[in-house]
Amino acid sequence: xxxxxxxxxxxxxxxxxxxxxxxxxxxxxxxxxxxxxxxxxxxxxxxxxxxxxxxxxxxxxxxxxxxxxxxxxxxxxxxxxxxxxxxxxxxxxxxxxxxxxxxxxxxxxxxxxxxxxxxxxxxxxxxxxxxxxxxxxxxxxxxxxxxxxxxxxxxxxxxxxxxxxxxxxxxxxxxxxxxxxxxxxxxxxxxxxxxxxxxxxxxxxxxxxxxxxxxxxxxxxxxxxxxxxxxxxxxxxxxxxxxxxxxxxxxxxxxxxxxxxxxxxxxxxxxxxxxxxxxxxxxxxxxxxxxxxxxxxxxxxxxxxxxxxxxxxxxxxxxxxxxxxxxxxxxxxxxxxxxxxxxxxxxxxxxxxxxxxxxxxxxxxxxxxxxxxxxxxxxxxxxxxxxxxxxxxxxxxxxxxxxxxxxxxxxxxxxxxxxxxxxxxxxxxxxxxxxxxxxxxxxxxxxxxxxxxxxxxxxxxxxxxxxxxxxxxxxxxxxxxxxxxxxxxxxxxxxxxxxxxxxxxxxxxxxxxxxxxxxxxxxxxxxxxxxxxxxxxxxxxxxxxxxxxxxxxxxxxxxxxxxxxxxxxxxxxxxxxxxxxxxxxxxxxxxxxxxxxxxxxxxxxxxxxxxxxxxxxxxxxxxxxxxxxxxxxxxxxxxxxxxxxxxxxxxxxxxxxxxxxxxxxxxxxxxxxxxxxxxxxxxxxxxxxxxxxxxxxxxxxxxxxxxxxxxxxxxxxxxxxxxxxxxxxxxxxxxxxxxxxxxxxxxxxxxxxxxxxxxxxxxxxxxxxxxxxxxxxxxxxxxxxxxxxxxxxxxxxxxxxxxxxxxxxxxxxxxxxxxxxxxxxxxxxxxxxxxxxxxxxxxxxxxxxxx
Numbered sequence: 001x002x003x004x005x006x007x008x009x010x011x012x013x014x015x016x017x018x019x020x021x022x023x024x025x026x027x028x029x030x031x032x033x034x035x036x037x038x039x040x041x042x043x044x045x046x047x048x049x050x051x052x053x054x055x056x057x058x059x060x061x062x063x064x065x066x067x068x069x070x071x072x073x074x075x076x077x078x079x080x081x082x083x084x085x086x087x088x089x090x091x092x093x094x095x096x097x098x099x100x101x102x103x104x105x106x107x108x109x110x111x112x113x114x115x116x117x118x119x120x121x122x123x124x125x126x127x128x129x130x131x132x133x134x135x136x137x138x139x140x141x142x143x144x145x146x147x148x149x150x151x152x153x154x155x156x157x158x159x160x161x162x163x164x165x166x167x168x169x170x171x172x173x174x175x176x177x178x179x180x181x182x183x184x185x186x187x188x189x190x191x192x193x194x195x196x197x198x199x200x201x202x203x204x205x206x207x208x209x210x211x212x213x214x215x216x217x218x219x220x221x222x223x224x225x226x227x228x229x230x231x232x233x234x235x236x237x238x239x240x241x242x243x244x245x246x247x248x249x250x251x252x253x254x255x256x257x258x259x260x261x262x263x264x265x266x267x268x269x270x271x272x273x274x275x276x277x278x279x280x281x282x283x284x285x286x287x288x289x290x291x292x293x294x295x296x297x298x299x300x301x302x303x304x305x306x307x308x309x310x311x312x313x314x315x316x317x318x319x320x321x322x323x324x325x326x327x328x329x330x331x332x333x334x335x336x337x338x339x340x341x342x343x344x345x346x347x348x349x350x351x352x353x354x355x356x357x358x359x360x361x362x363x364x365x366x367x368x369x370x371x372x373x374x375x376x377x378x379x380x381x382x383x384x385x386x387x388x389x390x391x392x393x394x395x396x397x398x399x400x401x402x403x404x405x406x407x408x409x410x411x412x413x414x415x416x417x418x419x420x421x422x423x424x425x426x427x428x429x430x431x432x433x434x435x436x437x438x439x440x441x442x443x444x445x446x447x448x449x450x451x452x453x454x455x456x457x458x459x460x461x462x463x464x465x466x467x468x469x470x471x472x473x474x475x476x477x478x479x480x481x482x483x484x485x486x487x488x489x490x491x492x493x494x495x496x497x498x499x500x501x502x503x504x505x506x507x508x509x510x511x512x513x514x515x516x517x518x519x520x521x522x523x524x525x526x527x528x529x530x531x532x533x534x535x536x537x538x539x540x541x542x543x544x545x546x547x548x549x550x551x552x553x554x555x556x557x558x559x560x561x562x563x564x565x566x567x568x569x570x571x572x573x574x575x576x577x578x579x580x581x582x583x584x585x586x587x588x589x590x591x592x593x594x595x596x597x598x599x600x601x602x603x604x605x606x607x608x609x610x611x612x613x614x615x616x617x618x619x620x621x622x623x624x625x626x627x628x629x630x631x632x633x634x635x636x637x638x639x640x641x642x643x644x645x646x647x648x649x650x651x652x653x654x655x656x657x658x659x660x661x662x663x664x665x666x667x668x669x670x671x672x673x674x675x676x677x678x679x680x681x682x683x684x685x686x687x688x689x690x691x692x693x694x695x696x697x698x699x700x701x702x703x704x705x706x707x708x709x710x711x712x713x714x715x716x717x718x719x720x721x722x723x724x725x726x727x728x729x730x731x732x733x734x735x736x737x738x739x740x741x742x743x744x745x746x747x748x749x750x751x752x753x754x755x756x757x758x759x760x761x762x763x764x765x766x767x768x769x770x771x772x773x774x775x776x777x778x779x780x781x782x783x784x785x786x787x788x789x790x791x792x793x794x795x796x797x798x799x800x801x802x803x804x805x806x807x808x809x810x811x812x813x814x815x816x817x818x819x820x821x822x823x824x825x826x827x828x829x830x831x832x833x834x835x836x837x838x839x840x841x842x843x844x845x846x847x848x849x850x851x
Contacts, residue, residue: 020331020380021738025731026284027335027376028342029277034368035343037270040350042360044262047195048255050188054131055251056231057223057238059087059096062247064633067572067579075635075668078217083242087221090241092229098218100126100207104171104544104669105200106701107150109158114169114701120196122544124170126207132188138162139183142203149183149201153193168200169701170210174671175549176698177210191358196351213636213670275445276728279507281379282449283732286456286500287739288327288383292320293390293493304395313392320391324384325377332376339372340364414461421454428794432801448794452503455790459495459502463782467494470785471778478763479770493743498783500739501827504732505787505820506794508725512813513795514802515722519715520811522652526711529653532566532594533685534692535710536675538702545570546701547671553586555695556675561683566590567672569664574633575657576622582632583655584664586672588613594676597654602626602646607660611645618656619647632659637666652806677704736783737831740776744835748772748842756842769836776835777828784824788817 052058061077079098087096105124107115115122127142127149139162142149148168150158160166160181167176185201187194201207208215225234231250239248249257306316344362351359427447474480538546553567567586572579588607591597597604600616607613612632614624624630624644633639640663648654664670679688685706692704705713759768792812799810 020327020334021735023281023284023288023328023331023376023380024335024338025735026277026281026379027332027372028338029273029280029731030375031336031339031368031372032342032346033270033273033277033339034365034371035340035362036273036346036350037267038363038365038368039343039347039360040262041259042363043347043351043358044195044259045255046360047358048258049252050133051194051258052251052255054133054224055222055254056225057235058249058251058254059083059221059223059238059242060219060247062245063635064637064639065572065574065579065635076219077636078212078214078219079221081216081218083246084218084221086242087223087238090234090238092226092234092237094224094226096221096223097128098126098204099128099220099222100124100202100204100211101219102171102211104169105198105211106169107154107158107160107198107200108167108169108176108700110160112700115154115158115198117196117198120193120198122198122200124200124202124207124211126204127201133194134185134187137184137186139181142182142201144180145203145206146179147182147203148179149185150181151193151197151199152184152186153196154198154200155181155184156192157198167700169699172210172213172670173549174547174699174701175551176700189358195358213665276731277375279503279729279732280735281375282452283500283503283735283739285379285383286496286503287735287742288324288380289386289496291742292324292384292387293496307395316392317388320384320388321381324380324388328377328380329373331380332373335376336364336369336372339368343368414458417454417457417459417461419454420450420457424448424450424452424454428797432797451790451794452499452506455502455786456495456499459499459786460491463491463495463498466785467778467782470781471774474774474778477767477770479767480774482758482771482774494779494782497739497743497779498786501733501736501780501783501824502786502790504729504736505784505824506791507732508729509788509791509813509817509820510795510798511725511729511791512722512816513792513811514798514807515718516811516813517795517799517809518802518807519718521807521809522715523711524809525652525806526714527707529596529651530594530676530707531596531678532564532676533679533683533707534677534689534704535707536677536692536696536702536704537673537710537713539713539716544669545673547669547673548675548696548699548702550586550672552692552695552699553672553675556677556692559688559691561680561688562677563680564590564593564678566594566676568674568676569661569667569669569672570655571635571667571669573635573657574639575630580618580656582634582657582659582663584659584661584667586661588658588660590676590678591648591654591658594678595651595653597648597651600647600649602644604646604648607645607658609660609662610640610642611660612642613646613648613658614644615650615654615656616647617650619644632657632663634663634666635668675704733827736780737827740780740828740831741834743779744772744776744832745838748835748839759842765840768840768842769832772836772839773829773832776832777825780824780828780831781821784821784827788820792817 059079061079063076065075081098084096084098087093101123103121103123105122107122109115129141130136136149137152139149148166150160150166155161158166162181162184164181165178166181168179169176179202183201185199186192193199202210205215208217212219223234223238225231231252235248235250239246242248306319307313311319340362347359347362424447427443427450429447431444431447471480471485536548536552538548540546550567553565556562557565564587569584569586571582573582574580575582585591589605591604591613592599601619602613604613612630614622619625622630624647626644626647628644629641630644631639631641642659664672677688677692679685689704689706696702696704759765763771796810799807
């Protein structure tokens, strides 16, 4: 039996290669995700180990407000210069150096644009001299207040050279300042940067003023241990000497913490890749199930003959499962190899995108190998089980007669599909309604999985009438009529093939519905709410939002035709022990006049220096009312007590808490991040906009736009997200195309004699190819139609569940739905090429004699 199975397997290499490709692509995603995260994780370990190689012990003040990566940048408290002296006096300290290192130093390149960084920080630092890690490659150290040194990677990106004047924006001065570039540095190992970070070095007084906002302070202190003193011992001694308000860590701890934070982000990215791998494998399951079902149907007489000569049902099952194991094993090996290549490529692209990240060697973690073989084998074997059970039930008598595989009743599969779809609907309802008991994401994903499987099981019930209707479009010719009949002759096979395409199209459609609805809702809300004709803003390309010189606000107020100008500041603060987003407005009257805020209690048109405003939702949840006193700890400075003087109605565009303008000086970013300009009635936007643009000449990170352009700019990130998702889900569609090719190729083989008879009675080669093409187009359009319907339903359900989050408008992307259906027709034509050519080349006499 084993030898017979192997011979059968080798006799059907092409069909098994096609089905195995689906597993290869899915396994490639799984193993590639693990290879990528392992490579980047080890790269970050190496980078931070080097970055802190000159540090035995580091001292920093504990941050006043703890924030996570989703809430913004963590900002530490500055250390007074006196702390450096205290550390120097601790026994075992060989040297203590005050360091200024803060994110927010942005170089303006030779093209007049700010050099951006998507991820790595843009550090402004004080020059403390060369060391083992850092060396001057050109020029000298900064000595005067208007001199800077930058790293080689930044010099290359900005296209600037030693001796040139360079514009710089800093953390506490978003207005451009010109410096002379006097030196360029590199790092050990001939590196141009550490982890892709852009670094600008100033003299110490300038770095303190521009990056920390005050003189004689440092962001941290690096300590070197005296001979014979371990890092851990020195850390404990320094910690005891300074007290509980300071964080004292060894260089190894700093490196581990820094790498750990980035690895946490990588784990999220890994989950996304694994999610797309799961989609690819789900589609691949349909393909493998269909392939083995057709194979079993074609081998009915062969399997029956085995039963007749003594093979048991168990042996028949073993034979089919053995084929599945062989396919899964080969596909796992190939998928693992492809995944290693894809992981290495993605790591390379990530390194380039992150500004020249130096990668560690490409490694293959155990998780990649285990995941590849576990997924590849399990998916293939599970998909082959049903066809194997069907094969074991073939009676021996089937070997003695011409056997057709009759259509089985659809009752059982319809009942099963209804039950599975019902389970999916319940899980989706629980997840989207927030009743999943803390497992919202997994509940929603489970609901989507059950919904897809349920719809796939119900598809045979509707395939014959829908396919017949779609095929009617092509029934004007003989090949069209034949293709229509062929596509509807086996509802189960057609349904499974179409279901593979349905999954990819449904997910793309659903995501498009959700994101288009979000864009439409945000746009409509902004159009109805914002009563400013001009908006000053920039596109955020990293953790730090663009900001601009607050002096622009005062100069804009003086322009003819300007009625009201508001600058918006924002930061995370600790209020009553909880992290809360707070804002400050340069003109509190803008809450009512520009944002349409409605007062529910107190006065919201003005804020005193010790007063604050709150939204109604925040006030209710915190138990505040007008007159309540609230303790607010900002990123900088000491905690202050404010009195609630007004409460305004909550909306999607109003902030939870609004503080007086003077509070912004203690924000992490003490400059405005957005500006709103309301014009007097009768004033034209085109008259004022150029004047505001001129005021922003020294703030190149931002620009001024009319309200419509601003709204479009703010929602443009959703377009990028949609494009990325569509690219990743294209893999599922590629697998579905393989499924159509495989189904048609096997169908052509199955109908060899039939095709020969058609050719014998006059069907031309071109007509044969047309018949196969019509069949493929009908199946693919049917799958796309299912996907559009299912995706629209899932998207609409999510939009309905997100109404309280501000997504109030359901927008159906009719244009894109039409594109998907048109794309499906193209997919059908492409998928039919090889099977159609094979069908056209059939030898007529040989086909008629085919058994």
